[in-house]
Amino acid sequence: MTDLHLNIDCHRGDFRLRLDTTLAGQGVTAVFGPSGCGKTTLLRCIAGLEAGGEVRLGEQVWSSRQRSLPAHQRPLALVFQDAGLLKHLNVQGNLDYGVKRAHQRGLTPLAHEQAQQVLELLDLLPLLRRPVLRLSGGEQQRVALARALLINPRLLLLDEPLSALDTARKQEVLPYLRRLHQVYQGPMLYVSHALEEVVQLADQLLLLERGEMRAQGGLAEVLATLNLGDETGVVLKGRIAAQEDNGQLARLVLDPATTAADNSGPGTELLLSAPQAAIGDHLRARVLARDVSISLSRADDSSILNILPVQIDCLSADGTSVLLNLRLRSGGLLRARLTQRSVTQLGLKPGMPVWAQVKSVALAG
Numbered sequence: 001m002t003d004l005h006l007n008i009d010c011h012r013g014d015f016r017l018r019l020d021t022t023l024a025g026q027g028v029t030a031v032f033g034p035s036g037c038g039k040t041t042l043l044r045c046i047a048g049l050e051a052g053g054e055v056r057l058g059e060q061v062w063s064s065r066q067r068s069l070p071a072h073q074r075p076l077a078l079v080f081q082d083a084g085l086l087k088h089l090n091v092q093g094n095l096d097y098g099v100k101r102a103h104q105r106g107l108t109p110l111a112h113e114q115a116q117q118v119l120e121l122l123d124l125l126p127l128l129r130r131p132v133l134r135l136s137g138g139e140q141q142r143v144a145l146a147r148a149l150l151i152n153p154r155l156l157l158l159d160e161p162l163s164a165l166d167t168a169r170k171q172e173v174l175p176y177l178r179r180l181h182q183v184y185q186g187p188m189l190y191v192s193h194a195l196e197e198v199v200q201l202a203d204q205l206l207l208l209e210r211g212e213m214r215a216q217g218g219l220a221e222v223l224a225t226l227n228l229g230d231e232t233g234v235v236l237k238g239r240i241a242a243q244e245d246n247g248q249l250a251r252l253v254l255d256p257a258t259t260a261a262d263n264s265g266p267g268t269e270l271l272l273s274a275p276q277a278a279i280g281d282h283l284r285a286r287v288l289a290r291d292v293s294i295s296l297s298r299a300d301d302s303s304i305l306n307i308l309p310v311q312i313d314c315l316s317a318d319g320t321s322v323l324l325n326l327r328l329r330s331g332g333l334l335r336a337r338l339t340q341r342s343v344t345q346l347g348l349k350p351g352m353p354v355w356a357q358v359k360s361v362a363l364a365g
């Protein structure tokens with residue numbers, strides 16, 4: 001496994017980024033945090049564009065106290081928010097330009113067949129002869145992704161690749177990003193301050209705050225520990241087991257959490273709207289804490305579709321409200337935000353079995 005080992009101490013003006021951690025050698029790690037927390041600085045350190053600290057991919061040392069591999073020799077690919085294409089060339093010309101420079105980074109570009117798979121996955125075959133000035137913003141970003149993948153990088157760094165696009169273009173490019181694992185199995189770092197993108201794409205989450213690491217780990221596990229105001233909630237992963245109401249609703253059976261004490265019991269199911277999904281698809285659903293309410297008994301006269309048996313793990317005061325961590329039968333967590341008054345009226349305490357009424361479940365890819 002080619003884990004990415006980081007021991008960073010980097011100064012940029014008055015700002016200091018300090019981080020000592022190891023990131024997974026596969027899958028997508030989202031680098032998440034508010035503006036100015038150091039996300040781009042971290043990527044620049046890994047790419048060799050900023051000095052400060054140690055970077056090692058597997059056994060390959062890219063920078064240490066003694067020496068540093070120049071940026072253009074590191075076996076990685078970078079995609080920024082600006083696609084950075086050569087405007088005087090067409091799409092094919094831009095791809096060829098990238099491939100020709102792969103050897104500088106000690107990389108062997110993808111062979112023809114794999115390269116075709118990348119172009120097919122990104123729907124670029126019909127665009128190869130198009131001048132890049134005649135591409136939409138979303139198409140330009142797909143070319144930038146292809147140019148990065150064709151050099152067969154050992155690490156892929158994406159710095160807010162969607163942030164220059166409008167909402168419609170973002171929605172157009174996101175599905176391509178979700179499918180990249182079909183043609184790229186190496187580690188990917190995805191910088192974003194948009195939680196909506198992170199919950200769709202990430203396997204792991206690294207949360208930065210004022211130049212320091214605040215949390216790191218599996219997406220679902222880390223998200224379930226964070227208070228993100230109105231966006232506080234959980235991501236639940238599962239498999240579509242059935243479709244109901246002429247395909248308008250899908251029944252998602254949640255994966256048992258790795259923390260589940262006993263996986264032999266009945267699973268937890270959620271009904272959600274997933275018009276494009278087929279039976280057997282693996283999906284993620286996002287449930288916000290503000291969309292979960294609690295009752296002591298199962299309400300049979302409610303219009304709410306998802307009413308789940310849960311156990312209260314813990315309660316924490318948050319200003320005028322209270323955040324509850326609720327353990328599902330699948331072992332995973334739900335969160336609920338209630339008023340202090342409701343908590344008192346219902347007499348809610350850790351360990352109590354209650355019913356969670358989930359008012360809204362959003363498909364998160």
Ligand SMILES: Nc1ncnc2c1ncn2[C@@H]1O[C@H](COP(=O)(O)OP(=O)(O)OP(=O)(O)O)[C@@H](O)[C@H]1O
Nearest residue numbers: 012013014015034035036037038039040041042193
């Ligand atoms: N060239 C520079 N010289 C001095 N300080 C800089 C420079 N570039 C960035 N900084 C400072 O470093 C800090 C971290 O910047 P960075 O771009 O890494 O943040 P970020 O988390 O990526 O933010 P955003 O989400 O807004 O892109 C900021 O306070 C910024 O002002």
